[in-house]
Amino acid sequence: MQIGMIGLGKMGLNLVKNMIRNGNEVVAFDLNADNVKLAEEAGAIAATSNEDLVSKLQAPKTVWIMVPAGKPTDSTVEELVGLLSEGDYLIDGGNSFYEDSLRHSKIAAEQGINFFDCGTSGGKDGALNGGNFMIGGPSKEAFEHLVPLFEGISEKDGYLYTGEPGSGHYLKMVHNGIEYGMMEAIGEGYDVLHNSQFEYDNEAVAKVWSHGSVIRGWLMELAEEAFAKDANLDNIAGVMHSSGEGKWTIQEALKLGVPVPVIANSLFVRNYSEADDTFTGKVVSSLRNGFGGHAMDMKK
Numbered sequence: 668m669q670i671g672m673i674g675l676g677k678m679g680l681n682l683v684k685n686m687i688r689n690g691n692e693v694v695a696f697d698l699n700a701d702n703v704k705l706a707e708e709a710g711a712i713a714a715t716s717n718e719d720l721v722s723k724l725q726a727p728k729t730v731w732i733m734v735p736a737g738k739p740t741d742s743t744v745e746e747l748v749g750l751l752s753e754g755d756y757l758i759d760g761g762n763s764f765y766e767d768s769l770r771h772s773k774i775a776a777e778q779g780i781n782f783f784d785c786g787t788s789g790g791k792d793g794a795l796n797g798g799n800f801m802i803g804g805p806s807k808e809a810f811e812h813l814v815p816l817f818e819g820i821s822e823k824d825g826y827l828y829t830g831e832p833g834s835g836h837y838l839k840m841v842h843n844g845i846e847y848g849m850m851e852a853i854g855e856g857y858d859v860l861h862n863s864q865f866e867y868d869n870e871a872v873a874k875v876w877s878h879g880s881v882i883r884g885w886l887m888e889l890a891e892e893a894f895a896k897d898a899n900l901d902n903i904a905g906v907m908h909s910s911g912e913g914k915w916t917i918q919e920a921l922k923l924g925v926p927v928p929v930i931a932n933s934l935f936v937r938n939y940s941e942a943d944d945t946f947t948g949k950v951v952s953s954l955r956n957g958f959g960g961h962a963m964d965m966k967k
């Protein structure tokens with residue numbers, strides 16, 4: 668089928684290549700002209716603006732947007748709702764907050780446009796070679812139109828129509844919450860090994876854990892790759908950033924009254940990792956010193 672792709676960053680460009688390899692025709696646009704050129708080299712038809720992209724598609728038109736969540740997605744959706752017509756399809760494949768997607772779905776539905784909120788997982792490699800997609804949208808019938816597209820670009824069994832609008836990005840949000848907890852557990856286990864009396868070969872450990880153990884999986888394979896490049900990760904700072912989905916999962920859990928101690932602590936550990944020093948630490952150190960006379964590390 669024919670798809671318009673807006674947003675040709677590391678995920679969008681790989682999706683374009685995947686779509687073309689699977690027999691789709693892609694019209695591509697990005698604010699960065701260099702990225703459009705790369706898409707053109709990969710076989711896409713270049714567009715010079717969102718409007719130009721939409722004008723190059725045949726009805727019913729299908730546009731996939733892959734731009735950062737928040738304001739960039741908001742403005743792109745708003746513009747496209749004005750450019751597309753009744754019966755067209757609009758897919759947000761980014762990591763949008765599900766309440767934003769509910770809003771986008773509503774303004775699209777007012778114009779008769781089928782809006783799908785699509786959580787995309789599997790990273791750059793998945794986008795290129797077979798990804799994972801969690802897709803909410805107006806109806807199963809409308810989704811049928813997109814099945815050939817997702818059949819081609821997904822890992823086998825790697826896409827799901829999740830039901831009503833918002834449910835795709837909601838599922839991706841929770842997926843990422845789980846991702847936070849799993850990665851933190853792997854990190855902590857390795858920290859124990861690293862500080863133990865034994866001399867473990869981190870890469871070899873990841874490799875053996877990847878073959879038949881309970882904790883095998885893609886994250887363990889990625890750990891093996893990372894340790895192969897840098898045996899003790901000496902060149903990497905232990906700072907962990909986050910893009911928001913862990914936080915949203917925790918906020919949602921608080922709203923629902925569901926306990927999520929592992930996911931919540933994973934985010935707090937990431938937040939701590941971003942700080943050079945913490946005021947909490949200064950306060951606790953002062954208090955220990957106050958009641959027990961325990962030594963405080965002073966600023967150098």
Ligand SMILES: O=C(O)[C@H](O)[C@@H](O)[C@H](O)[C@H](O)COP(=O)(O)O
Binds near residue numbers: 788790910
């Ligand atoms: O499923 C995936 O492929 C990943 O989750 C992907 O979506 C991305 O790497 C995260 O958004 C990073 O999230 P943080 O920056 O919050 O760790």
